[in-house]
Amino acid sequence: MKEQIYMLVKLQGIETEAGNIKSILNGAQKKLETLDAGLMEFEKTVEEQESIIEGLKKKYRDYESDARISLDREKKTQAKLRSVKTNREYQSLLKEIEEEKAKNSEIEEKMIECLDRMDETEKIIAMTKDEYLQLSHSVMNEKEIIKQESEQGRIKLSKLDKDREKISCMIDPELLKKYLMIKKQNPEGLAVVPVKDALCHGCNVNLPPQLYNELFLGDSLKFCPNCQRIIYLKES
Numbered sequence: 001m002k003e004q005i006y007m008l009v010k011l012q013g014i015e016t017e018a019g020n021i022k023s024i025l026n027g028a029q030k031k032l033e034t035l036d037a038g039l040m041e042f043e044k045t046v047e048e049q050e051s052i053i054e055g056l057k058k059k060y061r062d063y064e065s066d067a068r069i070s071l072d073r074e075k076k077t078q079a080k081l082r083s084v085k086t087n088r089e090y091q092s093l094l095k096e097i098e099e100e101k102a103k104n105s106e107i108e109e110k111m112i113e114c115l116d117r118m119d120e121t122e123k124i125i126a127m128t129k130d131e132y133l134q135l136s137h138s139v140m141n142e143k144e145i146i147k148q149e150s151e152q153g154r155i156k157l158s159k160l161d162k163d164r165e166k167i168s169c170m171i172d173p174e175l176l177k178k179y180l181m182i183k184k185q186n187p188e189g190l191a192v193v194p195v196k197d198a199l200c201h202g203c204n205v206n207l208p209p210q211l212y213n214e215l216f217l218g219d220s221l222k223f224c225p226n227c228q229r230i231i232y233l234k235e236s
């Protein structure tokens with residue numbers, strides 16, 4: 001029985017290690033996703049800013065055509081000025097010219113504002129692209145490290161799987177069945193636990209003296225009466 005329990009403890013050790021590696025691999029996968037999401041965030045920002053610039057460019061072209069029309073109108077009114085007959089007509093044309101001029105300078109202001117905003121946006125894009133470049137470089141390195149670590153993890157895992165198979169074959173099927181059942185009830189914890197100084201290390205409760213004494217014989221399978229786990233004597 002001692003030998004069998006020893007195999008069970010070994011099996012449990014292998015399964016625990018495999019579980020740890022699996023959770024590391026899962027973590028690595030999530031980390032890769034997070035890194036990609038970080039890069040995507042930058043790409044999205046650049047795209048948004050570029051579409052803002054496109055909008056501004058279109059707006060600027062519209063202002064340009066407005067300005068041309070307004071200037072044209074002003075020139076035409078100026079030309080009319082030369083052939084007016086009455087002072088009243090003259091004054092009215094002057095007023096029209098003034099209005100056109102005011103409109104024009106308003107458009108010009110808007111054009112300048114538009115250019116300023118384009119400038120600012122270009123700066124943001126350049127900055128974002130710069131940060132993106134730096135980030136993508138460090139992401140690349142980090143990904144490489146994660147991939148290498150994951151590869152090592154997978155190699156280790158397949159070795160552990162083989163070890164597990166080998167050991168499982170050496171354990172009495174009935175005992176293995178009991179072990180798996182107890183393990184199912186303790187998915188986070190252990191199914192086989194050591195006892196030291198009459199204390200069960202699965203639940204930290206003292207064993208009855210008789211059971212503890214029987215453990216020393218090591219000739220039959222024993223369970224902790226409190227947590228129902230398989231117990232074995234841990235020699236100090």
Ligand SMILES: [Zn+2]
Nearest residue numbers: 200203224227
């Ligand atoms: Zn216990």
